[in-house]
Amino acid sequence: MSFLVAAALGVGLFVVIPIAAHLLRRGRVRDRPFPPAALVPAARSVARERATIEDRLLLLLRGLAILCLAVIGATPFVRCSRLSLARSSGASVAFALVLDDSHSMRAKGAEGTHWSRATHAAQELLGSAREGDAIAIVLAGKPARLALAATTDLNAARRTLSELTDSDRSTDLESAIELARSSLAGLSHHDKRVVLLSDLAGGELPEGEPPLWVPLADLTNPLENCAICSAERHGHRVDARVACTSPAAAAGRSLSLTGSKSAAAVPLAVRAGEQDLGLDADPKLDHPELELSGADALASDDHAVVAAESAALGVLVVADVANASAETGGAPVLEQALGALESNAVLHPVALLPDDPSEFRGNALVLLDDPGGITPEARSALVGFLEQGGVAVAFLGPRAEQTPLGATLEPFVHGALHWEGAATSGIDDSSLAWLGPEAASLHDLTLRGRAALGTADLLGASVIATFSDKQPFLTERSVGRGAVFTVALPTSVERSDFPLRPAFLALLDYWVGEASTRRGVTQSSAGSEWLFPSGTTVSIDGPRGPLVARDHAGASGNPQKSFTPVVAGAYTVRIDDRREERVATIDPVEVTTLPRKPPDSAALARSKAGASNVDASPELGFVALALLGL
Amino acid sequence: MSEPTSNPSGRLRRALDWGKLAPLRLHAKSVADGVYAGGHRSRRRGAGIEFGGQRNYVPGDDLRFIDRHALLRHGELLVRQFETETDRTLCLLVDASASMSFRGDGAPAPKYAFAALIAAALTKIAVSSGDRVSLDWFGGERTVELATSGGREAFERVVGALETAEPSSDLQMDLSALERSVARVERRARQGASVVVLSDLIDLPDGALEAISALGVRGKTLVVARVLDPTELDFPFTGPVHLRALEGEARVETDAAAARPQYLAALAAHARVWSERLVARGGSLVETSSANDPVKTVRAVLDALGGRA
Numbered sequence: 001m002s003f004l005v006a007a008a009l010g011v012g013l014f015v016v017i018p019i020a021a022h023l024l025r026r027g028r029v030r031d032r033p034f035p036p037a038a039l040v041p042a043a044r045s046v047a048r049e050r051a052t053i054e055d056r057l058l059l060l061l062r063g064l065a066i067l068c069l070a071v072i073g074a075t076p077f078v079r080c081s082r083l084s085l086a087r088s089s090g091a092s093v094a095f096a097l098v099l100d101d102s103h104s105m106r107a108k109g110a111e112g113t114h115w116s117r118a119t120h121a122a123q124e125l126l127g128s129a130r131e132g133d134a135i136a137i138v139l140a141g142k143p144a145r146l147a148l149a150a151t152t153d154l155n156a157a158r159r160t161l162s163e164l165t166d167s168d169r170s171t172d173l174e175s176a177i178e179l180a181r182s183s184l185a186g187l188s189h190h191d192k193r194v195v196l197l198s199d200l201a202g203g204e205l206p207e208g209e210p211p212l213w214v215p216l217a218d219l220t221n222p223l224e225n226c227a228i229c230s231a232e233r234h235g236h237r238v239d240a241r242v243a244c245t246s247p248a249a250a251a252g253r254s255l256s257l258t259g260s261k262s263a264a265a266v267p268l269a270v271r272a273g274e275q276d277l278g279l280d281a282d283p284k285l286d287h288p289e290l291e292l293s294g295a296d297a298l299a300s301d302d303h304a305v306v307a308a309e310s311a312a313l314g315v316l317v318v319a320d321v322a323n324a325s326a327e328t329g330g331a332p333v334l335e336q337a338l339g340a341l342e343s344n345a346v347l348h349p350v351a352l353l354p355d356d357p358s359e360f361r362g363n364a365l366v367l368l369d370d371p372g373g374i375t376p377e378a379r380s381a382l383v384g385f386l387e388q389g390g391v392a393v394a395f396l397g398p399r400a401e402q403t404p405l406g407a408t409l410e411p412f413v414h415g416a417l418h419w420e421g422a423a424t425s426g427i428d429d430s431s432l433a434w435l436g437p438e439a440a441s442l443h444d445l446t447l448r449g450r451a452a453l454g455t456a457d458l459l460g461a462s463v464i465a466t467f468s469d470k471q472p473f474l475t476e477r478s479v480g481r482g483a484v485f486t487v488a489l490p491t492s493v494e495r496s497d498f499p500l501r502p503a504f505l506a507l508l509d510y511w512v513g514e515a516s517t518r519r520g521v522t523q524s525s526a527g528s529e530w531l532f533p534s535g536t537t538v539s540i541d542g543p544r545g546p547l548v549a550r551d552h553a554g555a556s557g558n559p560q561k562s563f564t565p566v567v568a569g570a571y572t573v574r575i576d577d578r579r580e581e582r583v584a585t586i587d588p589v590e591v592t593t594l595p596r597k598p599p600d601s602a603a604l605a606r607s608k609a610g611a612s613n614v615d616a617s618p619e620l621g622f623v624a625l626a627l628l629g630l
Numbered sequence: 631m632s633e634p635t636s637n638p639s640g641r642l643r644r645a646l647d648w649g650k651l652a653p654l655r656l657h658a659k660s661v662a663d664g665v666y667a668g669g670h671r672s673r674r675r676g677a678g679i680e681f682g683g684q685r686n687y688v689p690g691d692d693l694r695f696i697d698r699h700a701l702l703r704h705g706e707l708l709v710r711q712f713e714t715e716t717d718r719t720l721c722l723l724v725d726a727s728a729s730m731s732f733r734g735d736g737a738p739a740p741k742y743a744f745a746a747l748i749a750a751a752l753t754k755i756a757v758s759s760g761d762r763v764s765l766d767w768f769g770g771e772r773t774v775e776l777a778t779s780g781g782r783e784a785f786e787r788v789v790g791a792l793e794t795a796e797p798s799s800d801l802q803m804d805l806s807a808l809e810r811s812v813a814r815v816e817r818r819a820r821q822g823a824s825v826v827v828l829s830d831l832i833d834l835p836d837g838a839l840e841a842i843s844a845l846g847v848r849g850k851t852l853v854v855a856r857v858l859d860p861t862e863l864d865f866p867f868t869g870p871v872h873l874r875a876l877e878g879e880a881r882v883e884t885d886a887a888a889a890r891p892q893y894l895a896a897l898a899a900h901a902r903v904w905s906e907r908l909v910a911r912g913g914s915l916v917e918t919s920s921a922n923d924p925v926k927t928v929r930a931v932l933d934a935l936g937g938r939a
Contacts, residue, residue: 031881034873035729035832036862038880039896043888 012070018062092132094150094189096180097122099164100198101141102171103526103568103590107199107223107297114219115166118197121216122161125195129154136183137161140176140198141169141566142527142587150183165544167566168301169527170587171202181208201595214598222594224249226268227301230523230585231290238281238306240290243274243591253294257281258303265293274588281306287570287581301591305570307523307583313345313516314363318353319491320370333491333499334367334395337508345512353378360385365515370397370490373407383411387480389575391515396451397490411479412486414457422447424469427503432465432474438506446497451488461486474507481536481576482518485511523583526568530582534559537576542584543569646731646796649739655789657924658750664925665755665932684708688912690847692821718761719778721819722749723811723845724792725829726770728876731797732830734861737920744920744927745828745857746792751928752826753788757781764818765791768811768829769799778818800877805835812841821849824935831856831904833877839904843911852913853934856901860921863897865890 034040099122105115122137129135135157137148148160173196180194192210199219205212214220226249231240238257244250247270255277256265266277281288292302319332331339335347348363355377360366366385371394374382386392394412398419403409409417427442453463453472461477461484475486487507491499498504517531524530531552532538540547540563552562565571565584573580648654684697687707697708730742738744753763762780765788767773774791776784819825825845831838831854846852867886874881905915914934918927 031872031874032867033732033876034862035732035830035859035876036893036897037873037875037882038833038878039893039900040865040873040882040884041889041892041896042882043884 008070008072010070012067014070015063015066018059018066021062091191092130092134092189093191093193094134094136094184094187095125095193095195096136096138096150096184097125097161098138098140098173098176098180098194098196098198099147100171100173100176100196101139101164101167101169101566102198102202103168103227103301103586104171104199104201104225104298104593104595105219106166106168106300107225108299109219109221109223109297113166114199114216117216117219119161119164121197122195123158126154126157126161129157134184134187134189136180137164138176138180138183139164140171140173140196141167142172144172144175144179146179146183150187165566167526168568168584168586168590169566170525170590171198171593173198173200173203174206175203177206177208177212181210184210196598199595200598202590202593205599212598217598220595220597222246223297225296225298225301225591226250226253226292226294227298227586227588227591228255228290228292228304229274229301229588229591230583231304231306232523233281233288233306233308236281238279238288238290240277240279240304240306241274241588242268242277242292243586243588244268244272245592245594246272249296253292255279255290255292257285258289258291268292273592301568301586304568304585305583307585308581313365313512313519315345315347315512315515316354316360316363316366317347317349318351318366318368318371319349320351332369333493334369334508337491337499337505338367338512340505341509341512353382355381357381357384360390364390364519365511366390366392367511368392368394370395370399370492371409371412372399373403374409375407379408379410383479386411386482386484389481389518391483391485391511391518393485393487393511395487395490396453397492397495398449400451411459411477411484413453414459417456418452419449420452421449424467424471426468427473428466428468428470431463432503434464435503435506435510438501438503440503441501442498442503445501447489448495450496453486453488458486478533478535481533483514483533522581523585524565525587526566526584527564530563530565530573532561532563532575534561536561537574538563539574540565540571542571543567547571646740646742647733648743649733649737652739652743654743654746654750654793655786657747658754658785658789661747661751661924661928662754662758665751665928683711685711688847688910690911692849718756718759719819719823720752720756720761720763721778721815721823721825721850722752722763722765722788723815723825723827723829723842724749724765724767724770724795725827725831726767726773726795726797726799727829727833728769728798728800729830729833730769730857732859732862732876733920734859735866737859737861739920740797741830741857741859741920742795742797744918744924745855746795747924748855748857748918748927748931749826749828750785750789750792751924752931753785755928755932757785763788764815766811766814766818767795768808769797771796771798775814800833805837805841808835808838809841812845815845819845819850822851823849824851824853826931826935827852827854828857829854830858830862831900832858832862833875833880839907843907843913846908846911846913851935852908852911853916853931854904854908854913855916855918855927855931856904858917858919860919863919865893 099118101115105118107114111117126135132152134150134152135154136150137157137160139145139147147164148157151157177194177196184192194210194212196212196214197216222245224246226242226244229241229243231238240255242255250268251270254265254267257279266279269275288306290304290306296302315338317332317334319334321332335349338345338347353368353371353374354360355375360381366382382392396417400409400417401419425447426444429439429443432439432442453475458475459477461475463472464476465474467473473488477484489496489498493499518533538549538561542565544567547563547565549561549563552560568584568586571582571584573582684700685708687696687709691709695709697710700706700708724745726742730745731740733740756763757780760780762778763784764778765776767775773795776787776791779787815825827842842854869886871886872883901915901917908915916930916934918930
């Protein structure tokens with residue numbers, strides 16, 4: 001017990017003062033000499049009783065006030081702590097505020113949510129900054145972002161801080177800390193600090209300089225929480241993924257559909273971690289929602305919107321089994337490669353490109369291997385498919401120059417195409433650098449010919465990869481909301497070893513991803529980007545209102561629109577004249593990852609950094625007592 | 631609020647605080663100078679030679695002076711008055727009971743000091759006019775009764791007696807003491823004498839009103855000057871108060887704000903009773919306060935006596 005605490009408790013003894021005053025006040029009604037007293041009417045009952053009641057109430061209030069103030073002074077019921085930056089030699093300080101805006105920071109403690117405490121602490125630190133101090137703000141929600149590059153403009157820092165909001169992102173502390181350190185690296189300040197305002201739930205804390213300071217260590221206290229991470233409808237069933245921090249958090253709780261009286265609640269398994277639960281859903285429910293019974297530290301994740309059933313990505317593979325298969329037999333190379341991707345895509349192999357638009361329904365990607373021409377009907381159906389956001393890839397081979405009458409290679413190439421003998425031995429991997437390291441595998445190819453795209457009418461397509469002699473190897477062209485890609489090589493291993501190279505799988509993965517992006521997903525984790533072609537008109541409304549679009553360069557350099565849903569919930573996406581519902585979900589790992597205690601180095605950094613934590617609550621109590629005394 | 635002089639029962643007696651009215655002699659002369667208008671002809675009416683008007687008959691009037699003509703003509707009992715220059719005795723009866731020692735907050739002096747000042751000023755005026763003066767008391771200690779005398783020495787004796795007396799004693803239950811004092815005044819005052827009673831009329835025994843009002847009969851002129859403290863007139867207390875009378879056993883605990891209207895009404899009724907009874911006996915009541923201008927009080931007494939001495 002400190003001296004201040006003992007002294008504050010001792011103040012409680014002052015309660016005798018109002019008691020003494022009360023007794024004195026009672027005795028104050030003493031005899032007054034008054035000769036004509038016989039003429040004065042007695043009114044003792046009224047006067048005395050009123051005074052007695054007033055005295056007792058006054059005594060009670062005064063006594064309670066003193067006792068309360070003594071307790072306040074002795075215990076930090078009212079905390080007046082504030083963070084501030086102390087300076088070792090009065091010099092300017094450069095510090096990076098790493099604010100964790102992940103889902104776990106939305107948990108509510110005794111003094112508000114962790115996020116509100118973190119932002120409040122950041123404001124306090126910012127309030128102690130002086131002119132000349134440099135500050136950077138980094139957000140640790142996944143992906144880690146630099147909200148404000150290091151600047152000495154404190155007003156800009158305050159403005160940035162005031163605009164920050166919490167989110168349901170995952171945690172990416174490691175990247176955020178590295179980003180914070182790199183943001184301070186170029187500054188000339190001698191005194192640099194990285195302030196981590198997080199619950200430390202997720203990721204390692206990388207060692208390095210400047211050292212970490214974790215001022216809000218109490219945020220790392222474990223909290224009991226269960227969250228509905230995601231839910232998707234499958235016919236009459238709803239499959240949900242629930243994550244709990246501990247068995248205690250799951251005990252006695254159940255999952256149920258809101259608004260459905262017939263559906264029974266499914267109890268949670270009493271264990272920590274993820275668990276998948278299934279419920280019977282009423283088919284008449286248009287927008288079912290799930291809820292968890294009971295209460296925990298984070299109420300917002302106890303409710304979740306059920307996403308609509310997402311159809312698997314359909315891939316229409318048009319290949320000639322005879323020409324496109326390996327000599328060892330089996331399915332065409334394309335099909336085998338797609339199976340190796342484990343992309344959950346559903347393959348629909350056909351011998352001819354369908355000329356019925358309905359046959360494209362359910363597919364997002366069309367792969368044509370060595371097409372011998374596309375009939376007008378098939379072309380019309382294909383263009384319709386493309387305009388709706390489909391992706392078509394043509395691997396041109398020798399049959400490209402043998403198109404029958406009435407058939408063309410449009411929309412890939414206009415007019416006749418020549419199949420020429422190989423004049424080169426590989427792909428210019430620098431032109432294919434956007435694909436990643438796999439591009440190097442195409443540097444040295446064994447070719448027995450190629451489609452002469454350089455002499456063909458590419459209909460305005462852009463060349464995104466070339467052979468080593470600068471002839472087009474891969475072109476891309478947008479058609480409506482979709483895209484067509486033209487490859488100058490077929491998938492037949494008899495024509496080249498292109499399909500045997502890792503880059504072939506990488507290209508297939510890229511096209512599957514492109515098709516998936518253009519088709520859209522029904523649900524994705526909060527914080528992940530939703531990309532749309534720049535030519536489309538997109539608006540998205542979410543739980544916090546409309547999302548703001550950002551320009552984004554695609555993997556191949558094409559401009560795109562990017563939207564980032566940061567909180568879990570239902571979003572309405574309007575793409576041109578089409579409307580769809582998407583759901584942002586919570587990463588289960590974010591829920592199950594428990595806060596960790598700050599490492600000793602981070603705790604010790606506080607003293608090294610020279611920051612101070614001022615607690616003025618006892619002084620406040622004494623001041624209040626003095627005011628009461630006055 | 632000063633405590634009254636206590637009853638001497640072996641304890642050391644405290645001298646009366648005369649307040650702003652000390653020294654009495656000088657103040658009395660000053661007051662008298664303010665009132666005195668030089669040699670004059672007495673306008674006191676009574677038995678004499680020159681007709682001085684009529685007044686209503688009161689029991690005790692000499693039947694020889696009843697105006698027969700007025701009785702026969704108007705059926706009213708009127709007494710014929712004549713101006714006289716004889717028997718201009720001033721009989722002072724001063725209350726020196728314990729209640730007269732009361733001095734409230736803001737009062738310049740105790741009630742007794744004010745009453746003594748009035749008595750001394752009246753003495754000075756009377757002596758200056760050649761009238762004789764007597765002094766009697768009811769209540770008090772170390773009181774000296776002065777027989778009727780005149781001249782400058784009479785004033786000195788009266789002042790000395792007033793300064794020597796100390797207000798004390800409880801008269802409330804001692805009617806006989808009051809009656810003895812009244813009897814002495816009756817013996818000194820002959821027809822045409824002026825009797826001035828200076829008292830607060832508080833805590834007097836039952837029968838005091840009858841006894842004192844009887845001094846107004848038989849051709850004497852009676853004026854009772856009621857001297858009260860400002861505190862007694864205004865009742866300025868607030869909140870719960872416990873009041874104790876200086877004579878008798880009266881104790882009262884009350885809420886000042888609630889009791890004030892009733893007290894003031896009772897005080898007014900008390901004065902009204904005295905006034906009515908005195909008027910019925912040919913006397914009059916002059917109400918004054920120890921905070922009042924003594925000159926005005928003396929003039930009021932003289933006016934009540936029917937003329938200046």
